[in-house]
Amino acid sequence: xxxxxxxxxxxxxxxxxxxxxxxxxxxxxxxxxxxxxxxxxxxxxxxxxxxxxxxxxxxxxxxxxxxxxxxxxxxxxxxxxxxxxxxxxxxxxxxxxxxxxxxxxxxxxxxxxxxxxxxxxxxxxxxxxxxxxxxxxxxxxxxxxxxxxxxxxxxxxxxxxxxxxxxxxxxxxxxxxxxxxxxxxxxxxxxxxxxxxxxxxxxxxxxxxxxxxxxxxxxxxxxxxxxxxxxxxxxxxxxxxxxxxxxxxxxxxxxxxxxxxxxxxxxxxxxxxxxxxxxxxxxxxxxxxxxxxxxxxxxxxxxxxxxxxxxxxxxxxxxxxxxxxxxxxxxxxxxxxxxxxxxxxxxxxxxxxxxxxxxxxxxxxxxxxxxxxxxxxxxxxxx
Amino acid sequence: xxxxxxxxxxxxxxxxxxxxxxxxxxxxxxxxxxxxxxxxxxxxxxxxxxxxxxxxxxxxxxxxxxxxxxxxxxxxxxxxxxxxxxxxxxxxxxxxxxxxxxxxxxxxxxxxxxxxxxxxxxxxxxxxxxxxxxxxxxxxxxxxxxxxxxxxxxxxxxxxxxxxxxxxxxxxxxxxxxxxxxxxxxxxxxxxxxxxxxxxxxxxxxxxxxxxxxxxxxxxxxxxxxxxxxxxxxxxxxxxxxxxxxxxxxxx
Numbered sequence: 001x002x003x004x005x006x007x008x009x010x011x012x013x014x015x016x017x018x019x020x021x022x023x024x025x026x027x028x029x030x031x032x033x034x035x036x037x038x039x040x041x042x043x044x045x046x047x048x049x050x051x052x053x054x055x056x057x058x059x060x061x062x063x064x065x066x067x068x069x070x071x072x073x074x075x076x077x078x079x080x081x082x083x084x085x086x087x088x089x090x091x092x093x094x095x096x097x098x099x100x101x102x103x104x105x106x107x108x109x110x111x112x113x114x115x116x117x118x119x120x121x122x123x124x125x126x127x128x129x130x131x132x133x134x135x136x137x138x139x140x141x142x143x144x145x146x147x148x149x150x151x152x153x154x155x156x157x158x159x160x161x162x163x164x165x166x167x168x169x170x171x172x173x174x175x176x177x178x179x180x181x182x183x184x185x186x187x188x189x190x191x192x193x194x195x196x197x198x199x200x201x202x203x204x205x206x207x208x209x210x211x212x213x214x215x216x217x218x219x220x221x222x223x224x225x226x227x228x229x230x231x232x233x234x235x236x237x238x239x240x241x242x243x244x245x246x247x248x249x250x251x252x253x254x255x256x257x258x259x260x261x262x263x264x265x266x267x268x269x270x271x272x273x274x275x276x277x278x279x280x281x282x283x284x285x286x287x288x289x290x291x292x293x294x295x296x297x298x299x300x301x302x303x304x305x306x307x308x309x310x311x312x313x314x315x316x317x318x319x320x321x322x323x324x325x326x327x328x329x330x331x332x333x334x335x336x337x338x339x340x341x342x343x344x345x346x347x348x349x350x351x352x353x354x355x356x357x358x359x360x361x362x363x364x365x366x367x368x369x370x371x372x373x374x375x376x377x378x379x380x381x382x383x
Numbered sequence: 384x385x386x387x388x389x390x391x392x393x394x395x396x397x398x399x400x401x402x403x404x405x406x407x408x409x410x411x412x413x414x415x416x417x418x419x420x421x422x423x424x425x426x427x428x429x430x431x432x433x434x435x436x437x438x439x440x441x442x443x444x445x446x447x448x449x450x451x452x453x454x455x456x457x458x459x460x461x462x463x464x465x466x467x468x469x470x471x472x473x474x475x476x477x478x479x480x481x482x483x484x485x486x487x488x489x490x491x492x493x494x495x496x497x498x499x500x501x502x503x504x505x506x507x508x509x510x511x512x513x514x515x516x517x518x519x520x521x522x523x524x525x526x527x528x529x530x531x532x533x534x535x536x537x538x539x540x541x542x543x544x545x546x547x548x549x550x551x552x553x554x555x556x557x558x559x560x561x562x563x564x565x566x567x568x569x570x571x572x573x574x575x576x577x578x579x580x581x582x583x584x585x586x587x588x589x590x591x592x593x594x595x596x597x598x599x600x601x602x603x604x605x606x607x608x609x610x611x612x613x614x615x616x617x618x619x620x621x622x623x624x625x626x627x628x629x630x631x632x633x634x635x
Contacts, residue, residue: 009512012479013505186498193497193504194483194490197476201484204473211433211471212551213459213488222494268475 002360015188032177036170044173049281051176052238057261057273058180058187059230064259065267066191067223068203069117072126073133074258077228079140079250080106081235086153086245087146095158095165099236106232107225109136114224118217133255140247152246155239167241176237183230187270190226199223260333264340266347275348287329295319384447386411386587387432387555392441394427394611401427402438403611409555414581414588416598418622419608420631425591426468428608429557432589433465434458445555459488462554466544466561468591472532478543479528482515485550518549521583522576538569545576549584556580558590562597570597577601595623607631 004011004018016022036044056078064070081102088098113132120128140147147153158165158172165171190196198219201209210216239245257280265276299316303309322328344350358365385408394402402424409415417425430436432443434455442451445461453461464485473481490511492504519525522542527535532543541564548556561577562570574597580586592598598605599619607614607622609631615622622628 009509009516010505012512013508189498189500189504190494193500193508194487194492195494195497197480197484198487200476200480201473201487204475205471207435208467208471208473208547209484210455211435211459211465211467212485212547213456214484215456 013192015192029181033174036173041168044170045168046281046285048173048176048241050277051180052234052241053258053261053277053280054274055180055183055234055237056231056258057265057277058183058270059227059234060258060262061267061270061273062187062190062199062230063223063227064262065269065272066196066203067199067220069220069223070122070126070259071129071224071227072252072255072259073113073129073131073136074227074231075250075252075254076133076136077106077109077231078235078238078254079136079245079247080109080228081232082155082239082242082245082250083140083147083153083235084232085236085239086155089156095160099233102236103229103233106235107229110224110226110228111221113228114221117224118220130252130255133250133252137247137250140250147247150247152244155243155245157243158240165240167243172240179233179237183233184270187230191270195219195222257333260337263337264347266349266352268346269349271352272347272349275352279348283329283332287323287332290328291320291323294323385409386413386446387589388442388444389428389432390442390444392428392431392443393439394424394431394436395439400611402431404441405608405611405613406441407606407613407616409587409589411587412581412585413603414577414590414601416602416605416619417589417591417608418593418595418598418605418628419614423608423631424611425608426559427611429465429559429589429591432458433463433557459551459553462552463557464548464551464553464555465557466541466548466559468559468563470537470540470544472540472544472547474533475531477529477531478519478524478535478546479515481532481543481547482518482550483511485518485547486511486514488551514552515550518546521549521579522546537564538566541565541569541573542576545580549580549586553586555587555589558588558592560591560593562592562594570594573597574600595619599623 002018002020006012011017016025032047035047056074059077060071060074084102084105085098088101093101113129117125117128141150143149157167160171160175163171165175191199198209198214201212201214202216202219202223206216242249261276261280262272263276264279265274266272295316298319299312302312302315307315340347346353354370357369387409389405389407392402392405393400405424405428407415417428419425427436431438434450434453434457438451442449444450445463448461450458450461473484476484490507492507496504519528522545524539524542524546527539527543532540535543541561545556545558545561548558558577561573565573577588577590578601581588588601590602602619604616605619605622606616607625607628609627614627614631615625617625
């Protein structure tokens with residue numbers, strides 16, 4: 001067990017409550033730095049996608065998880081970032097400039113969306129952000145002189161100070177890692193200072209926040225702007241990783257994927273954004289596995305336990321049909337999110353905390369520690 | 384010149400006059416209580432002073448300044464803090480974080496400094512932390528400092544709300560039923576704290592309260608309200624024996 005004995009106010013202000021944090025996060029960083037020299041291209045590519053999703057996750061977490069403003073239009077901010085990169089390239093703007101420009105433009109759109117959002121709450125805000133997403137998608141498809149419409153745009157390899165940063169290269173991997181770490185650090189800094197606390201205050205009680213002098217309107221717009229800007233940066237990286245962008249990559253489905261990432265990872269924690277990103281990126285390889293290998297494996301297993309060849313072939317065919325059914329991904333998402341809401345409302349991070357506590361308390365952990373209360377008084381509902 | 388002056392305040396919801404031509408004034412350093420039966424308009428007056436409602440007519444003067452048209456989030460700058468009848472704490476944050484939000488109006492760092500957590504931000508955070516600690520000590524909340532609000536007992540939450548209001552270094556604090564839901568012992572503690580808030584911190588107190596023993600123990604003056612109208616103003620004993628007040632509570 002560990003007891004933190006506080007002797008200094010700085011211990012409440014510092015990011016790491018005790019030295020153990022330097023070890024664990026240091027090791028994680030070292031592992032991520034070593035990864036490209038150990039693992040193959042495919043794995044590194046997947047990691048880059050995790051980083052990109054995690055950056056979006058941090059952005060959306062600030063808005064949805066900490067300020068309590070759900071957005072189902074974040075694909076639009078990603079699109080703004082991606083298209084800024086692609087269009088700026090055409091005019092020969094250097095990478096560092098349009099990378100920042102991508103964040104800036106997405107942030108401006110965030111401000112534009114933030115103002116009408118001041119008057120909307122809950123489900124109405126969700127509807128407003130969905131329509132914003134659809135609008136942006138439509139504009140990208142129709143404004144052919146700039147965006148090349150549905151035919152999309154090629155994105156050339158980024159040039160950083162004369163060096164090529166290919167989309168599968170080690171340099172690109174490190175760039176993504178660095179951006180993620182920078183974004184995470186800034187988010188943590190924000191959350192431990194006045195603005196971040198005001199965000200949380202707005203989420204939990206707008207009335208009280210206002211009575212304490214928090215300008216609710218300007219903070220909501222700020223949350224939208226920061227969230228959108230971070231997503232815009234991710235969009236710029238995303239465009240380079242894909243090397244080709246078109247409007248149909250930034251649909252409502254992607255926005256839903258982002259919000260899923262928040263919910264499954266654990267709303268209201270930055271860890272949650274990372275866990276959620278890992279989950280969302282893992283779903284595709286998992287589906288491929290399900291499609292390609294699962295029917296054959298199960299059929300051979302059936303053969304082993306004495307099922308006839310005809311029946312095994314039939315089984316394989318049926319399973320293959322199910323596994324490649326359209327909408328399987330959506331069904332899996334739906335099932336997973338329902339299971340999480342039922343059994344682990346705090347997401348993967350909630351489970352992580354429980355495991356951590358188990359080891360912290362090691363011999364003293366009681367089974368009843370996390371038994372959830374299933375009955376509520378009327379006044380407690382809706383919490 | 385009185386510290387807070389309410390001049391002919393009226394608040395109308397459609398045909399209902401929730402507050403009807405109410406005038407009163409509070410001196411600096413006074414403990415002033417508003418009593419009245421349920422629905423008399425006590426909390427409405429609170430919401431008028433803390434600017435959640437705009438009066439239909441009338442004016443509010445604070446230290447000589449007209450604050451009638453100040454938006455709700457700016458009233459804190461005038462040194463007004465409040466608590467709520469049905470506790471409005473930030474449920475998923477710790478006690479300390481709640482208190483630090485109370486310091487929000489005194490914060491001078493901007494977004495860019497905060498994103499980079501410059502030394503100036505650290506200095507200001509340390510200062511806020513120290514001031515919050517003083518309030519924690521004042522109200523004896525040491526044991527609950529790092530606990531989440533969602534896990535606290537009702538009585539403690541009530542005190543945390545007072546603490547959060549005090550963190551904003553108010554000159555006028557509005558307490559909406561500070562003793563509701565507290566047991567006899569906690570109510571007693573609350574009465575000591577209310578007097579200490581005035582004596583040690585020099586804060587003027589305006590409260591709404593039903594518990595008459597608490598009211599007579601701490602208040603300098605009491606205002607009785609019924610159907611949005613002032614029945615009488617005076618010391619606790621005077622008000623309690625006033626025939627209109629007796630009639631309002633007992634009928635007759």
